[in-house]
Amino acid sequence: MGYPVGKVAALSGVTVRTLHHYDEIGLLSPSGRTSAGYRSYSDDDLDRLQRVLFYRELGLGLETIAKVVDDPSLDALEHLRRQRALLVERIGELTRMVESVDRVITAKEFGNALTPEERFEVFGGFREPEGYAEEVVRRWGETPQWRTAITPRSKEEWIEAEKVREDWVRRLLAVFDSGVPADSVAAMDLAEEHRGMLAAFMGDCDFTTHRELAGLYATEPVQLGFLVREPDQRPGLGEYIRAAVHANADRAVE
Numbered sequence: 137m138g139y140p141v142g143k144v145a146a147l148s149g150v151t152v153r154t155l156h157h158y159d160e161i162g163l164l165s166p167s168g169r170t171s172a173g174y175r176s177y178s179d180d181d182l183d184r185l186q187r188v189l190f191y192r193e194l195g196l197g198l199e200t201i202a203k204v205v206d207d208p209s210l211d212a213l214e215h216l217r218r219q220r221a222l223l224v225e226r227i228g229e230l231t232r233m234v235e236s237v238d239r240v241i242t243a244k245e246f247g248n249a250l251t252p253e254e255r256f257e258v259f260g261g262f263r264e265p266e267g268y269a270e271e272v273v274r275r276w277g278e279t280p281q282w283r284t285a286i287t288p289r290s291k292e293e294w295i296e297a298e299k300v301r302e303d304w305v306r307r308l309l310a311v312f313d314s315g316v317p318a319d320s321v322a323a324m325d326l327a328e329e330h331r332g333m334l335a336a337f338m339g340d341c342d343f344t345t346h347r348e349l350a351g352l353y354a355t356e357p358v359q360l361g362f363l364v365r366e367p368d369q370r371p372g373l374g375e376y377i378r379a380a381v382h383a384n385a386d387r388a389v390e
Contacts, residue, residue, distance in 0.1 A: 318379035
């Protein structure tokens, strides 16, 4: 059974123009055409649109959504499981926002003054690094680690993780700027410490995974930016981290 674009728009709540755009970028192309040349959507097309809209509602960009819904390792049931996990994360965020609003209401009712920090606590106070969730899905979407990596974390947990990252980067730059080679004990120890930092977010990070992720620091600036913020970056730093990680992995099997 085929559905015309107007019917699909009415069912899904998106505009015909949006459906045309999804077709143009290859995100959702109708399976058929009518004899008059109009778009005709199948039940499978509607299933795909449902997935697209789920992920869009969760804040993922269209480019990331395309990679997720085209992942051949995921069937319809696994998509639903993934969406459920992401929705649970969103519920946690909204619950924290409700609690913050309740605190503001109580303060207003009793005439208590709010600090600037308390005024904006409703927005979470501290946000995870921009693009983090999308990168988790893009990089680890087909692995068991993604479930751990998207586990909701409190503001306090993010703040503590940021302190750990800042301290690690400070010591890394001291080693890098001093000219110590990447296969030195100091650099390898930092690499091993970094592996532990990743494991805290992923649930596990073996040496093979560590090698793969470290390679991204040398080839993809966005990945290095999650670890070392732009003001602290140096030419060749990504390659240095990659070399230290490889040296540390080699040390572990000697």
